[in-house]
Amino acid sequence: METHLEDYTKFRPKPAEEISDVVRRAGRMFVIACGKCYKVFEEEDEGQHNQLLETLGDDSARIAGHARVDFLCNEILSAKKIAGLELGDCDSIGVMSCGLGVQFLARLFERTPVYALSDSVAHSVNYPTDIGYHGVSLEADKCAACSQCYLNLTGGICPITNCAKGLLNGPCGGATDGKCEVNSAVDCAWVRIHERLGRRGELSSFGYVQTRDYSRPSWKTENQLSVQNREYRHAGFYGGFHPLEKKEMTADKRIEPLAEPKVAVIFLCQHLGKRAKPIVEPGDTVKVGQKIGEADGFVSATIHASISGTVVAVEERPYPAAGRRELAVVIENDGRNEVHASVQPRDGFEALSREDLLDIIRESGIVGLGGAMFPTHVKFSPPKPVDTLLVNGCECEPYLNTDNRLMIEQPEEIFAGIEIARRILGVDSVLIGVEENKPEAIATLSALSEKHPSVQVVSLKTKYPQGAERSLIKRLLDRDVPPPPRGLPFDVGVMVSNVGTLFAIYQAVARGIPVFQRVITVSGEGLSRPGNYLVRIGTPIREIIQHCTGGDVERLLDEYDVKMGGAVMGIPQESLESAVIKGTTGLTVLRKPAVPVSEERDCIKCGRCVEVCPMHLYPLFYGLYGKQGDPGKTIEHKVEECVECGCCEYICASKIALLSFIRQEKAYARSADKG
Amino acid sequence: MLAVQIKAKEEILPLVSSKRIFIFECLGCHDVYYPVEEAQKLIDSIDQEIVGRATLDYLCHADYDREYIKAYAREIERAEVILVFSCGVGAQVVSSLLDDRKVYTCCDTLYLAGFQGLTAKEFDCDQCGECYLNYTGGLCPVALCSKNLLNGPCGGSQGGKCEVDPDMPCVWQEIFDRLAGLGQLETMDRLGPPKKWNVSPA
Numbered sequence: 001m002e003t004h005l006e007d008y009t010k011f012r013p014k015p016a017e018e019i020s021d022v023v024r025r026a027g028r029m030f031v032i033a034c035g036k037c038y039k040v041f042e043e044e045d046e047g048q049h050n051q052l053l054e055t056l057g058d059d060s061a062r063i064a065g066h067a068r069v070d071f072l073c074n075e076i077l078s079a080k081k082i083a084g085l086e087l088g089d090c091d092s093i094g095v096m097s098c099g100l101g102v103q104f105l106a107r108l109f110e111r112t113p114v115y116a117l118s119d120s121v122a123h124s125v126n127y128p129t130d131i132g133y134h135g136v137s138l139e140a141d142k143c144a145a146c147s148q149c150y151l152n153l154t155g156g157i158c159p160i161t162n163c164a165k166g167l168l169n170g171p172c173g174g175a176t177d178g179k180c181e182v183n184s185a186v187d188c189a190w191v192r193i194h195e196r197l198g199r200r201g202e203l204s205s206f207g208y209v210q211t212r213d214y215s216r217p218s219w220k221t222e223n224q225l226s227v228q229n230r231e232y233r234h235a236g237f238y239g240g241f242h243p244l245e246k247k248e249m250t251a252d253k254r255i256e257p258l259a260e261p262k263v264a265v266i267f268l269c270q271h272l273g274k275r276a277k278p279i280v281e282p283g284d285t286v287k288v289g290q291k292i293g294e295a296d297g298f299v300s301a302t303i304h305a306s307i308s309g310t311v312v313a314v315e316e317r318p319y320p321a322a323g324r325r326e327l328a329v330v331i332e333n334d335g336r337n338e339v340h341a342s343v344q345p346r347d348g349f350e351a352l353s354r355e356d357l358l359d360i361i362r363e364s365g366i367v368g369l370g371g372a373m374f375p376t377h378v379k380f381s382p383p384k385p386v387d388t389l390l391v392n393g394c395e396c397e398p399y400l401n402t403d404n405r406l407m408i409e410q411p412e413e414i415f416a417g418i419e420i421a422r423r424i425l426g427v428d429s430v431l432i433g434v435e436e437n438k439p440e441a442i443a444t445l446s447a448l449s450e451k452h453p454s455v456q457v458v459s460l461k462t463k464y465p466q467g468a469e470r471s472l473i474k475r476l477l478d479r480d481v482p483p484p485p486r487g488l489p490f491d492v493g494v495m496v497s498n499v500g501t502l503f504a505i506y507q508a509v510a511r512g513i514p515v516f517q518r519v520i521t522v523s524g525e526g527l528s529r530p531g532n533y534l535v536r537i538g539t540p541i542r543e544i545i546q547h548c549t550g551g552d553v554e555r556l557l558d559e560y561d562v563k564m565g566g567a568v569m570g571i572p573q574e575s576l577e578s579a580v581i582k583g584t585t586g587l588t589v590l591r592k593p594a595v596p597v598s599e600e601r602d603c604i605k606c607g608r609c610v611e612v613c614p615m616h617l618y619p620l621f622y623g624l625y626g627k628q629g630d631p632g633k634t635i636e637h638k639v640e641e642c643v644e645c646g647c648c649e650y651i652c653a654s655k656i657a658l659l660s661f662i663r664q665e666k667a668y669a670r671s672a673d674k675g
Numbered sequence: 676m677l678a679v680q681i682k683a684k685e686e687i688l689p690l691v692s693s694k695r696i697f698i699f700e701c702l703g704c705h706d707v708y709y710p711v712e713e714a715q716k717l718i719d720s721i722d723q724e725i726v727g728r729a730t731l732d733y734l735c736h737a738d739y740d741r742e743y744i745k746a747y748a749r750e751i752e753r754a755e756v757i758l759v760f761s762c763g764v765g766a767q768v769v770s771s772l773l774d775d776r777k778v779y780t781c782c783d784t785l786y787l788a789g790f791q792g793l794t795a796k797e798f799d800c801d802q803c804g805e806c807y808l809n810y811t812g813g814l815c816p817v818a819l820c821s822k823n824l825l826n827g828p829c830g831g832s833q834g835g836k837c838e839v840d841p842d843m844p845c846v847w848q849e850i851f852d853r854l855a856g857l858g859q860l861e862t863m864d865r866l867g868p869p870k871k872w873n874v875s876p877a
Binding site for chain 2: 075244608
């Protein structure tokens with residue numbers, strides 16, 4: 001079907017004589033132009049400045065300089081951008097934008113006159129009775145936001161935005177041949193209403209007199225909503241959003257061990273950095289906790305057997321964290337669950353040195369278990385001193401309760417892990433950040449923290465992606481980590497560690513247990529047994545899903561998406577043949593969306609991606625240049641600073657596959673960087 | 676773009692009595708303002724059979740709605756009434772696509788200042804087509820004066836507040852203060868031409 005997209009650009013230049021008049025009395029002027037919004041996004045620059053110079057002719061010499069600021073009404077990002085502009089010795093600021101941008105700048109530049117060079121444009125067929133506001137789409141239908149919706153009486157056709165007179169009780173006497181007397185190009189709304197009610201058999205329901213309450217809503221109500229809304233959206237850190245949390249399904253389910261798999265597929269790359277080297281061969285027998293992969297270099301991690309049995313293959317298998325195959329050790333279970341001799345509790349671990357502790361962590365194959373999988377022994381050897389350890393118990397991903405349950409069921413072990421981490425890092429101050437939707441975890445940890453004076457538990461208002469390191473540091477300490485790829489938390493003296501990782505550190509150091517199992521949440525739709533399970537690394541995803549659906553899973557992927565991780569950042573699985581790795585925080589099963597993301601759709605410049613990006617980026621450019629096949633241009637728009645939190649794609653009103661563009665463009669930027 | 680409030684159940688229940696119901700619930704503006712819990716409360720208070728419920732994003736987008744209608748075709752076919760939880764734009768788009776079905780909205784739509792742009796603000800633009808900000812220190816009398824006065828305050832400005840709504844600041848007082856701060860008070864003397872209230876859309 002042919003789609004018609006309206007152009008809702010909010011402003012146009014003022015008449016030429018008015019612009020010249022303003023510029024003549026304004027002295028030397030610096031012009032700031034908004035990049036426009038709510039229109040199909042085809043090219044980055046609208047050429048507004050050249051148009052302005054042309055209009056001004058000889059007077060153009062009075063223009064001291066110019067800059068384009070996209071989404072000028074985004075006060076936080078725009079103020080930052082404008083602070084970086086060289087305004088020189090200008091006497092005034094000229095603005096090309098809708099009235100919001102002009103008013104914002106008039107507030108920002110308190111002592112410099114700010115002049116509008118454009119008029120805002122209404123988009124209503126029946127101006128001036130009422131303005132109609134469009135939705136987050138470019139449809140022709142509009143809503144007057146009158147706070148007293150009449151649509152249930154009028155067959156879903158709004159008489160306020162569609163009748164030139166805003167009549168609520170039937171047509172006036174002026175309609176001729178079904179056309180409006182005010183504007184004969186427009187259908188009489190009341191004729192359309194009458195016809196539709198006829199088709200619906202609802203003509204009889206229309207019979208009583210409506211009056212409109214023009215005092216609704218009061219200024220106070222609207223203002224309070226505005227203030228509330230801004231606080232809600234900007235709480236703690238810029239950007240992010242509030243997905244439906246959907247945690248109730250598994251929040252109260254105790255961690256249950258899942259049966260060991262018959263065959264375990266243990267990948268040799270379950271971490272960032274170099275793949276581990278296999279040290280077993282087909283035919284070898286192995287025991288639980290036995291080392292089967294040796295870390296290859298400093299930024300790598302060791303790998304351990306998770307079941308006892310026989311190695312049947314060392315071969316490539318489908319890898320869950322990316323759509324590729326990876327080398328794995330495949331072990332057939334002998335059913336004996338024999339534990340390797342190296343797994344021994346360690347007496348007197350409290351006396352171990354920092355180096356000994358780091359050795360144990362490296363030998364135990366500990367990586368960031370919150371999903372990032374960065375080797376912990378590397379992370380805990382920062383090149384700069386850190387003063388604070390942030391313990392990440394946010395778990396802001398919808399559906400997941402892995403960390404939540406661990407905090408409820410194993411709090412003492414987590415605290416013991418914190419003590420070990422503190423000794424390694426030499427920090428005094430520890431903050432545990434937990435989102436307020438986990439009251440039981442907060443209560444449990446807070447009670448324990450009384451025995452640990454240097455540890456403080458902080459309850460945080462929920463917002464995605466609060467669990468991302470940078471967001472959490474901003475929220476808890478108000479420190480800004482320099483942008484990636486180079487900036488890291490230790491640059492601002494902070495170390496962030498997930499509660500699961502700290503639990504694993506305790507297990508490794510005190511009990512000698514390497515990472516061969518972990519807790520995952522299996523949740524979502526169409527599951528008869530969602531829950532929190534302790535699973536062996538290498539357990540095939542198929543077996544877990546089979547357990548949780550309690551039935552056949554052959555056709556599951558026809559109707560459902562299975563994501564490794566949560567609903568937002570989870571990695572969709574192309575098949576169920578893959579297996580659990582150290583970074584598997586959960587499996588989320590979701591009905592396939594009726595409207596999936598695509599690389600084809602047009603961006604409508606609604607600006608929502610800009611509003612949610614916690615890195616202060618403008619993701620719409622990644623979509624534009626990705627679609628145009630011009631990845632080099634996104635380097636200017638700092639694509640390398642993207643942390644791939646997925647907020648932009650999740651919120652995108654056009655359902656553009658922004659993440660896939662971003663990943664391609666980041667890869668391009670990296671290769672360009674290397675020359 | 677727009678905020679919604681859930682209608683009173685007394686208004687909705689008579690529309691759905693002894694009918695099978697399908698529900699469209701739009702979360703596209705969840706972060707703008709969508710009262711998830713109140714919506715659920717209203718749905719819980721309905722005694723009739725709910726044959727299906729689609730919770731989705733951007734119901735204001737007709738292309739998406741066609742896909743959703745396709746995905747839920749069976750349930751929608753069985754329903755006698757379709758209830759929509761969204762702003763007035765979403766409700767109208769669904770209604771036009773299901774032209775001969777009974778489609779009712781469960782929400783009243785409210786406007787938040789600043790939403791032709793991106794976020795809620797304490798100031799606003801009415802898109803009047805004839806920008807006055809150059810004479811008012813960058814504060815808009817069209818959007819912020821209850822009486823849309825363009826040449827100074829009315830006699831009802833009391834202690835910096837508006838007589839129409841004493842919670843509301845008088846924008847002409849604010850304009851005066853701002854112009855004084857800019858050293859441009861003489862701008863107040865300007866008597867502009869009458870506003871072209873019939874400025875047509877572009």
